[in-house]
Amino acid sequence: MKDKRKRKPQKAVVVPEENNNEEKNFVFGHHATVEALQAGRGNKLFLQEDARGEKIEQLKGLAQTQAVPVKWVPKQKLDTLSDHGVHQGMLLAITPYEYLTLDGLLEQTTAEAPFLLILDSLEDPHNFGSILRTADASGVNGVIIPKHRSVGITPVVTKASTGAVEYVPIARVTNLSQAIKQLKDAGYWVFGTDMEGTDYRQWKVDGPIALIIGNEGRGMSAGLKKDVDEMLTIPMTGHVQSLNAGVAAGLLMFEVLRKRSGS
Known part of the structure; x- marks a missing residue:
């Protein structure tokens, strides 16, 4: 194995996602949505209009803390945005990875x-x-x-x-x-x-x-x-x-x- 060479310090560069299609700028499901909100990547939170419960309240609180607008939509809208994934009544529009x-x-x-x-x-x-x-x-x-x-x-x-x-x-x-x-x-x-x-x-x-x-x-x-x-x-x-x-x-x-x- 080669000896480890000294590396010149460099700025940690990020490469934005090139394909900014809207369909790729969503996450859905409880865990993924919570983590993306906590990471500050949320743009708009979509919640199913008849959804209730502790998880929904948690997301509303996180959205408020992060100044992310919340929109209540029919289940059909979430089905379409998630490409019929298991969204659990929640979907978050995010900044590109x-x-x-x-x-x-x-x-x-x-x-x-x-x-x-x-x-x-x-x-x-x-x-x-x-x-x-x-x-x-x-x-x-x-x-x-x-x-x-x-x-x-x-x-x-x-x-x-x-x-x-x-x-x-x-x-x-x-x-x-x-x-x-x-x-x-x-x-x-x-x-x-x-x-x-x-x-x-x-x-x-x-x-x-x-x-x-x-x-x-x-x-x-x-x-x-x-x-x-x-x-x-x-x-x-x-x-x-x-x-x-x-x-x-x-x-x-x-x-x-x-x-x-x-x-």
Whole structure:
């Protein structure tokens, strides 16, 4: 592993979401709406006109605190805005999500032994949201995604993450291979996932590390496999020799937490 080079301090730059379509600027469901309001990203809160209860009162209070206007609308309106998602009678119009640059992510990652996750062209928003939720729970310091041919932060991702999207820093990059080179130059060991490799239970997780999770169907791209320091595998005994990307990512994230906590 290369010695960690001194990095010139840089401003933590954010990259605004380019596609500002209205449909991508909503979150819905209780947890996602609460977290977005508390993060100061709310523009207008839509509540179902006949909705009542403690959760509704909580949202009204948060909206008032954040000076976010509240509009009572029919359920049909919420169904349309959420694309018939499970909105629970609440939906929040938000400012577009702001991604970090890789420089910005590295600058704000101050952990002694940071752990980053690289998602190689993940396409399923539910998988992405689930991974973000697990990343927050297991202490991952940041997530890196490609700018093209990959799911970004959408209402479905936000809801599936139960608000974790507001806590896990996400960098979006143009080229994952270049990003991996930059991570190596910064002193990171980069690990990939495949059917063949080192048993993940033997994984050495000391120091700065980055883990690549491949596409749901194709796995890791061939180009990235040449860039990693070591491939990891999860031994299986069943008839189906593959795991859902979110499940595999969760198992590996908690393995790092387990090893680093000494349990």
